[in-house]
């Protein structure tokens with residue numbers, strides 16, 4: 001894997017590209033002349049351990065450099081000649097703002113479409129045409145959509161147009177959320193940096209593991225690290241499915257399913273809580289019929305969590321983590337969110353080939 005095998009997305013038809021297994025799509029999505037980093041970021045399958053560690057190191061650097069005024073100004077001048085479009089046709093606050101802040105750190109100017117009912121899509125324009133139009137004004141498109149394959153389709157379309165503009169998937173349907181998984185891995189790397197590193201750990205996922213796209217992307221990214229055991233705790237109706245498990249099996253990753261959060265917490269290095277994704281219910285109220293009372297993290301679970309363990313959540317939360325846990329030093333969710341801004345800045349920097357310039361900046 002990596003930069004060596006780059007194949008051009010302009011040499012492959014849409015149907016053939018779309019049908020490839022996700023890992024085989026990676027070389028087509030890489031930045032030309034790069035070292036395996038993405039041009040389009042669509043799936044967690046585009047990231048291996050060396051790339052994740054490079055991004056985390058770059059995020060740390062950006063974080064540090066931006067503390068000083070001169071450093072912040074130098075970073076802001078890097079991409080001040082680029083414009084980013086945030087196309088969010090699905091509800092979002094933190095992911096939207098986090099990408100916006102990441103753009104601002106690097107000096108990109110931004111525009112946004114959030115409500116397609118007041119865009120020309122309302123006049124009957126296809127999403128493909130709308131996004132293609134935006135690519136005339138912008139140099140990067142960051143998009144979140146309820147449609148599963150739209151970011152992928154647009155990447156192929158734009159790369160095969162006279163104006164190839166990178167696409168960054170900020171959440172595609174129930175499927176993938178690669179930048180959330182990047183910030184989750186960055187948070188885990190930081191959490192265990194001084195505790196022996198991210199290997200030989202148990203990560204417990206809890207909540208709606210079937211429809212939670214952050215879980216799908218993070219479960220994959222964790223397979224890049226040695227001996228990370230994954231435990232999936234959910235009511236049977238919301239348990240992760242074969243699309244997650246078959247990958248783990250193929251990679252020889254140890255995993256199990258459970259309905260007992262308390263038991264799982266006892267041996268957890270990280271507990272990743274998620275909310276019930278009821279916006280995907282076939283009929284309104286379907287999720288409310290499921291008994292989710294045993295899939296919440298409260299004072300009882302906190303008491304069982306090992307001292308070095310961390311509690312994570314992609315947020316927004318409902319009641320799946322009791323607020324009494326918020327001030328515990330193991331509660332990582334607020335820091336996790338802030339980490340997102342830095343790792344997204346790192347990802348945008350590598351997308352445009354600015355990694356070396358940042359690495360050469362004085363600290």
Ligand code: NCD
Nearest residue numbers: 095171213214275314315316
């Ligand atoms: C997640 C999402 O949108 O998939 N949120 C986020 O991006 N921070 C998780 C969720 O909505 O539950």
